[in-house]
Amino acid sequence: MQAITMTAPPGYIESYYSATAKGIVARAPLADTVDTDVCIVGGGYTGISAALHLAERGYAVTLLEAERIGWGASGRNGGHVGIGQRKGQAELESMVGKETARTLWQYGLEAVDLIRTRIGQHAIDCDLKDGILHVAAKSSHAEELQQEAEMLQRDYAYEKIRYVEQDELSSMIGTGRFFAGQLDTGSAHLHPLNFVLGLAAAAVAAGASIHEQSRVVKITGGANPVVETAQGRVRCKHLILACNGYLEGLAPSIAGYIMPINNFVLATEPLPDDTARSLIRDDVAVQDTQFVIDYWKLSGDKRLIFGGGENYSRKFPADLKGFVRKFMLKIYPQLSNTRIDYAWGGTLAITMNRLPRFGRTADGVFYAHGYSGHGVPTATFAGQLLAEAVAGTAERFDVMASLPKARFPGGTLLRWPGLVLGMLYYSLRDKF
């Protein structure tokens, strides 16, 4: 059967999210010289959330986005809003000590709360639903999930998580392929593009100026940075870089600590109610425990939104539908006759140790990026911490900025070959 898809609004890539975007407003490119308190580069969760928090605090804010709001990872991701950090608490405790691990746990809870609060406060229509189910792709992972759930209940008094035995799990996700699960009803999932569009509308209502199609091509640092686009410039007191996987050459001194990688997603045709329920009984989001994870959920109109596969080049695979579909069919062979309506890719930034990178450059430019696949909550929260830091209350920002960091071997230019080898090694371990 011929695929039926709706087209994307101008300037957005074709995806299920862009086809179902709500509240897209064209925001004029920067066309002259502007003086402002804070200039923000990048219109994803990091930049837009910072703009909203700063405008609420009374700062004059100008945000420059090279493409459209949510054009980057924030408008393309899986929409999973996970509790905690990208790393589990046990690992965090050994990486940064118990006290900091506890603080990070608290930040993780606040990040998810912040998303729920913003959605409620600004009436953002983005299909928010509760629950993420982690599923063990290997038998050894089942024990890890169980231990982690017990640890969170015992040491962190977190009651919203429970271990799920294999029999029950099979009835929850329509496959016996996984060994056990861990259900976290404090986590959530949403329509990622509609969330960032709603945040942008709130930022503008609070007084922020947003310019789309305004790629920053030059930054002159110092006490009063000047930021230039092809047609205009912004003179500001504070500058925030919020470009994540799309930072490229804009800030070479910080780029070597993150690596852009690509991840891919598809959306099936809308499924009959009983089929949808047979795949995900309780409408939670699901993600497995592989190094390169497969993740899935149902959209508001009951399509399966399935993410699977990565690559580490500057190009996406030519046949994206076929590329992601093979991961989906390994789990759900019963969908072999289901039409794939959309497939798309996005670029995110990872760090060597998978802890996010927050900081200030030698010139005093603030940045936050490298959320390593946990950016829906962490980037949204980063916006709040960036705003606090600009306002002079940097305690929480500094906790994040002081987390261990490591440069990718090979620096800005030569880090790719090492990354590709490393990632291939770990993705092969997923297979065997």
Ligand SMILES: Cc1cc2nc3c(=O)[nH]c(=O)nc-3n(C[C@H](O)[C@H](O)[C@H](O)COP(=O)(O)OP(=O)(O)OC[C@H]3O[C@@H](n4cnc5c(N)ncnc54)[C@H](O)[C@@H]3O)c2cc1C
């Ligand atoms: C396919 C995929 C699936 C994912 N799934 C999940 C998930 O389920 N859960 C989760 O927590 N995380 C997920 N992530 C990660 C998450 O999407 C990101 O961490 C998060 O969106 C980062 O937000 P951001 O605002 O920092 O960056 P982005 O949303 O990427 O925004 C950066 C913006 O900066 C702009 N920009 C770059 N350079 C310039 C310039 N010179 N001038 C002006 N603008 C510029 C870009 O155009 C872009 O819009 C996923 C990512 C991808 C790609």
